[in-house]
Amino acid sequence: MKKLINQNDKLNEELINTIEANFVFDKKPINRFSEVKKESDINQRNKQDLLENLKKQLNSIENCKLRNNSKNIVLGEGNIDSPIMLIGEAPGEIEDKVGNPFKGEGGELLDKMLLAINIKRKNIYTTYAINFRPPEDRKPTSPEIKRYSNFLKEHIAIIDPKIIILMGSTAMEAVTGINEKISSERGKWKEIILNNNTYPLMITFNPSYLIRYPDNKKHSWEDLKKIREKVKELKLTI
Known part of the structure; x- marks a missing residue:
């Protein structure tokens, strides 16, 4: 079940510079740090198993x-326990060869965009709305987007982030069902509800689009600043 909700924008006037217990009784003191680590390890193994099954x-x-x-299939890359999940459109030629998202010129631009708000790409989780390269890098059709959206929503549920970033109209349509111009939807905080969990999301331009139309980088910077503010608001560690 999903529900889309518009929220108030948060603007920042700065200028750019270039996520039944088992009780054991023992007389020994409990090592709580060790217990937390074990639970974290178990959670990560469960995620890895679920991702492998999704693949x-x-x-x-x-x-x-x-x-x-x-x-190759391009499933995802990065920190599976990150509070940020970034979803692009579909793999291109380079990504199809190596099996990982956001490589080449588009990947380099994405790195710069994230670093501009003090985030290293390795610390977040990146994936695509479509996991296979479309022929001749064409835009995926609506039936293709709809077919893969069920897998994508399962993917989101597995990663269970605190913030979702949707880059490009394909990602926007796959997650929200919106089939409009991205320029009219970007830069606005929305929410998606999946399996009774609510995820804040931001729609913005895909790096490959910005390479072709660099004049829109100023709009992406405004979106990035809002993402950074949300990270601070939610007190996320990335």
């Missing part, structure tokens, strides 16, 4: 031109 599901999709014409 198998995606690789077993039948009658899919995207999968049949791709060299």
Whole structure:
């Protein structure tokens, strides 16, 4: 079940410079730090198992031109326990070759965009709305987006972030169902509800789009500043 809610924008006037217990009774003191670490390790292993199962599901999709014409599945990369999940559109030629998201020129620009708000890409989790490269890097069709959106929503539930960043219209449509111009939806905090969990999300331009239309970088910077403010508001450690 999903529900989309508009929230108030938070603007920042700065200028850019370039997420039944088992009781054991013992006389020994409890090492609480050790217990927390064990729980964290178990949670991470569970996520890894769930991601591996999701990968198998995606690789077993039948009658899919995207999968049949791709060299590799591109599932995700980065910190699976990060409070930030960044979702792009679809893999390109380089990503299809290496099997990881946001490589090449687009990846370099993404790194710069994140560093501008003091975030290192390795500390967040990145993925795509579509996990296989579309032929000739064309835009995925609405039926393709809808088909993969179910897997994407499962992906979000597994990572369970505190903030979702949607880069590009394909990611926007896959998660929110909005099929409008991204320029009319970007820069506004919204919420998505999946499996009774609420996730704040920000829609913004994809790096590859900004390379083609650099005049829109100023709008992306405004979106990035709002993301940084939300990180501070939620007191997230990244």
